[in-house]
Amino acid sequence: MALIAPRRASAPGRRPGTPLSTAARYLAALAVVGVTAVPLLFVVLGGFRTNAQINAHPTGWPHPWVFANYTRILGSSSFWRFLFNSTVIAVTATALTVVLGAMAAYALSRYAFRGREGLYTLFAVGLLFPLGVASLPVYLLLRQLHLLETWYGVALPQAAFGLPVTIVVLRPFMAAIPGEIEDAAAVDGCTRLGFFWRILLPLARPALVTVAVLAFLGSWNGYQLPLLVFNDQSHFTLPLGVATFQSQYSQDTASILAFTALSMLPALAFFVFAERRIVGGMTGAVKG
Amino acid sequence: MTTLDHADAARTGARPGPPGAGAAAPQGRRRSGRRLSVRSRWELALLLTPALVLFVLFVLVSIAAAVYYSFFDWNGFGPPTRLVGFANYTKALADPMFQGAVRHNLQFAALSVVVQLPLTLGLALLLNGRFRGRAVLRLIAFTPYVLSEAITAVAWLVMLQPGGAVDEGLRSVGLDGLVHEWLADQHLVLYTLFVVATWKYIGFGVILFLAGLQGVPAELREAAALDGATQWQTTRKIVLPLLGPTIRIWIFLSVIGSLQLFELVWIMTLGGPAGSSATMATYVIDRGFRRYQFGYGSAVAVLLFAVCFVFALLYQRFALRRDTAGALSGRVD
Numbered sequence: 001m002a003l004i005a006p007r008r009a010s011a012p013g014r015r016p017g018t019p020l021s022t023a024a025r026y027l028a029a030l031a032v033v034g035v036t037a038v039p040l041l042f043v044v045l046g047g048f049r050t051n052a053q054i055n056a057h058p059t060g061w062p063h064p065w066v067f068a069n070y071t072r073i074l075g076s077s078s079f080w081r082f083l084f085n086s087t088v089i090a091v092t093a094t095a096l097t098v099v100l101g102a103m104a105a106y107a108l109s110r111y112a113f114r115g116r117e118g119l120y121t122l123f124a125v126g127l128l129f130p131l132g133v134a135s136l137p138v139y140l141l142l143r144q145l146h147l148l149e150t151w152y153g154v155a156l157p158q159a160a161f162g163l164p165v166t167i168v169v170l171r172p173f174m175a176a177i178p179g180e181i182e183d184a185a186a187v188d189g190c191t192r193l194g195f196f197w198r199i200l201l202p203l204a205r206p207a208l209v210t211v212a213v214l215a216f217l218g219s220w221n222g223y224q225l226p227l228l229v230f231n232d233q234s235h236f237t238l239p240l241g242v243a244t245f246q247s248q249y250s251q252d253t254a255s256i257l258a259f260t261a262l263s264m265l266p267a268l269a270f271f272v273f274a275e276r277r278i279v280g281g282m283t284g285a286v287k288g
Numbered sequence: 289m290t291t292l293d294h295a296d297a298a299r300t301g302a303r304p305g306p307p308g309a310g311a312a313a314p315q316g317r318r319r320s321g322r323r324l325s326v327r328s329r330w331e332l333a334l335l336l337t338p339a340l341v342l343f344v345l346f347v348l349v350s351i352a353a354a355v356y357y358s359f360f361d362w363n364g365f366g367p368p369t370r371l372v373g374f375a376n377y378t379k380a381l382a383d384p385m386f387q388g389a390v391r392h393n394l395q396f397a398a399l400s401v402v403v404q405l406p407l408t409l410g411l412a413l414l415l416n417g418r419f420r421g422r423a424v425l426r427l428i429a430f431t432p433y434v435l436s437e438a439i440t441a442v443a444w445l446v447m448l449q450p451g452g453a454v455d456e457g458l459r460s461v462g463l464d465g466l467v468h469e470w471l472a473d474q475h476l477v478l479y480t481l482f483v484v485a486t487w488k489y490i491g492f493g494v495i496l497f498l499a500g501l502q503g504v505p506a507e508l509r510e511a512a513a514l515d516g517a518t519q520w521q522t523t524r525k526i527v528l529p530l531l532g533p534t535i536r537i538w539i540f541l542s543v544i545g546s547l548q549l550f551e552l553v554w555i556m557t558l559g560g561p562a563g564s565s566a567t568m569a570t571y572v573i574d575r576g577f578r579r580y581q582f583g584y585g586s587a588v589a590v591l592l593f594a595v596c597f598v599f600a601l602l603y604q605r606f607a608l609r610r611d612t613a614g615a616l617s618g619r620v621d
Contacts, residue, residue: 021519028414029425036428036491042453043443058453059460096342104339107332113324119336126347128600129593132548132569136576136589137354138346140364160346163339193331221436223551224569228577239438243555246442253446260442264435271434272427279430279495 040264047258054253069258079262081234082241086220086266089155089237093219096159098212101166102204106196108167109175110182120171126164131157132224139228153229154237158219166211173207174200213278220267238263351593358587363580376587386588389559389566390595392478396567397546399482401539408490409535412497413523426498429491437488441555444484445471448556471557474564481552481565488552489545493538500534501527536607543603547596568592 046054047069048062073079108120131138138157139148147153177200185195201208223239230236236244242263246256271278324332358376360368380386415425432440447453448470455467470480504527512522528535550569553559559566559574566574572592576585 022419025414025417025419028411029419029421032411032415032491032494033425033428035487036432039443039447039487040431042447046446058447058451058456100339100342103335107335111324111328111332111335113328113332119340123339123343126343128597129347129351130544130548130596132550133589133592133596134347134350134354136572136582136585137350137357139577140357140582140586141346141350141353143364156342157346157350160342163343167339192328193334196335217434221438223436223438223555224573227554228573239436242442243438246445246555253449256442256446260439260446263439267434267436267439268431271431275427275430278434279426 043257043264044261046254047261049254051252051254054257066254069254070262073255073259073262078233078241079259082236082238082263083266085151085235086237086239089151089158089226090216090219092152092155093158093162094212094215096155097162097166097215098208100159101163101211102170102201102208103196104163105167105170105174106200109171110192110200120167123164123167126161127168129161131161131222134161135224135228138225142229148229149232149235150229151235154222154226155219157225158222159215162215162218165214169211170204170207173204177203209274209277213274216270217267217278220270238266354586354589354593357583358590360583362583364582365580368583370583372583376584377591379584380588380591385563385566386568386571388563389568389571392565393547393549393567393595395478396482396485396549397543399479400485400542400546403482404486404490404493404542405535405539407486408493408538409497409531411490412494412501413527415494416498416501426495429494431491432488433492435488437551438555440484440488441552444487445556448480472561474561477557477561477565481549481556484556485549485552489542493542496538497531497534500531504530540600540603540608543599544596547592547599568595 042059045062048065048067049060050066053060053063053066104123108116108123142148142153142157147156181199181203182192182195185199186192190198221239222237223243226237226240230240233241233244242260245259249255357368359371359373361370361372361375362368415422450469450472454470458464458466468476471477508526508530509522512526517525548569549567550573553565553567553570554573557565559570568588569592572585572588575581575588
């Protein structure tokens with residue numbers, strides 16, 4: 001948040017803390033880190049062990065380190081196919097959500113027309129219907145439309161259900177850009193669509209990044225809809241692939257852990273890369 | 289910057305206007321009179337149609353279709369023909385499995401408010417302020433939230449196996465008595481799932497509250513301290529009230545999330561053993577999708593909608609009104 005919001009409030013750290021409160025603070029920090037990191041470490045390290053090692057001592061250290069689990073999964077085509085499917089779906093869903101959402105938010109923020117507030121309300125009410133609740137109805141609709149087993153059968157509904165939050169976040173942002181800028185652009189011969197494309201979108205970039213991150217993570221981590229849409233394993237996304245792998249090879253714990261660890265990597269990489277945006281976006285967006 | 293400024297305002301305790309209200313009121317062009325030019329109409333159509341088509345088709349039509357199907361006894365093959373009226377609804381409401389599912393959702397929601405909220409808030413209060421390693425902490429604490437529930441579920445499924453990592457961990461610190469069949473014990477499984485969900489979502493909560501705490505002016509605390517307030521009094525009387533909007537949003541997200549709980553449960557237990565961890569959402573998928581009772585499943589999905597919808601409206605009306613008035617209900621002119 002610090003990046004985005006001016007830190008006008010406070011710096012509680014200036015207050016010299018008592019040694020006791022400092023100790024408590026570090027203890028709390030340690031607890032959070034430990035509780036969070038230990039399961040993740042278990043998964044990653046477990047991937048470097050054999051099943052015999054894991055069965056003998058579930059929590060032990062790899063001894064010796066075994067790379068076979070990871071190399072086998074990295075050498076299999078299914079992991080890469082899941083990764084590819086997830087990427088195609090998440091990129092499509094994100095692009096659709098952001099592009100269509102930005103267009104609609106522009107119309108709803110900078111054009112005056114009858115029914116505008118009603119239309120906005122319609123989209124905003126969509127916030128109350130998350131995809132998780134609607135997956136069975138969406139599945140039946142997709143079946144009707146012959147969209148099962150297709151990647152857009154997942155991407156299109158994800159984009160549709162992502163539109164409400166996108167529009168709710170973008171509209172006030174776009175509305176706040178001063179009318180003088182638009183007037184100046186008009187004087188210079190810019191059409192309203194030209195203004196949208198060449199001036200408004202670049203100005204709205206921080207908000208666009210926020211909604212794009214939300215849409216991408218939502219799609220990337222989706223499990224319920226792909227579960228219903230895909231039956232053919234070659235279409236599976238990463239979350240679906242991990243869960244299926246676990247149930248198919250439930251005895252091969254080491255491979256499951258290696259597969260799980262590798263599946264975490266893309267999301268973790270994305271997170272490290274866009275940490276400020278994600279944390280800022282999530283904590284900012286949910287407070288609307 | 290408006291949205292984030294709103295968020296900032298929420299943190300400073302000021303009442304943020306609804307998105308799109310106040311300073312950021314959507315302005316039509318000032319020259320816009322009553323009538324739109326032909327060109328503007330075309331532009332509007334071009335800008336709004338794609339989003340509207342997608343939204344109406346997948347969100348509104350699918351929900352309307354679910355309501356329609358819910359009145360049929362339909363196995364999904366061929367068009368629905370056996371109209372049964374409200375029979376699916378009465379059947380669901382009378383089914384002990386469904387009642388159990390509703391109860392589990394409510395238990396989960398109650399647990400998160402009673403257990404997770406104080407825990408999260410307490411950690412955030414302890415962690416508030418600047419200290420070495422804060423950035424690293426933020427990074428690590430947020431990680432589980434970024435991972436998918438599917439990955440979380442698989443990782444914990446492995447760790448919770450009988451004789452698995454959790455059991456060995458407990459034994460190694462001498463707590464043999466605590467070892468249980470975490471996922472196979474009907475009386476325990478829901479709490480096990482709750483712990484896993486807490487692991488996944490607590491970091492998000494802590495960071496949300498830390499962001500909120502940044503907005504509590506240091507001057508207020510200093511003034512309180514000068515007036516002789518103890519740390520506890522300051523927290524209780526100044527910090528927590530100013531954190532109100534953040535707490536209310538957290539409760540909202542948490543309860544809605546509890547009502548929709550699906551992926552963790554589906555992957556870890558499929559709602560079992562014997563339905564002891566079934567939730568409304570797993571019940572919908574189990575009956576509708578796996579057993580081809582599409583009419584019945586649709587009816588249960590509609591009930592699930594209704595529960596979430598009613599909660600959201602009531603909460604919006606009574607708790608969130610001051611914070612986000614109009615965010616969901618729209619700003620009616």
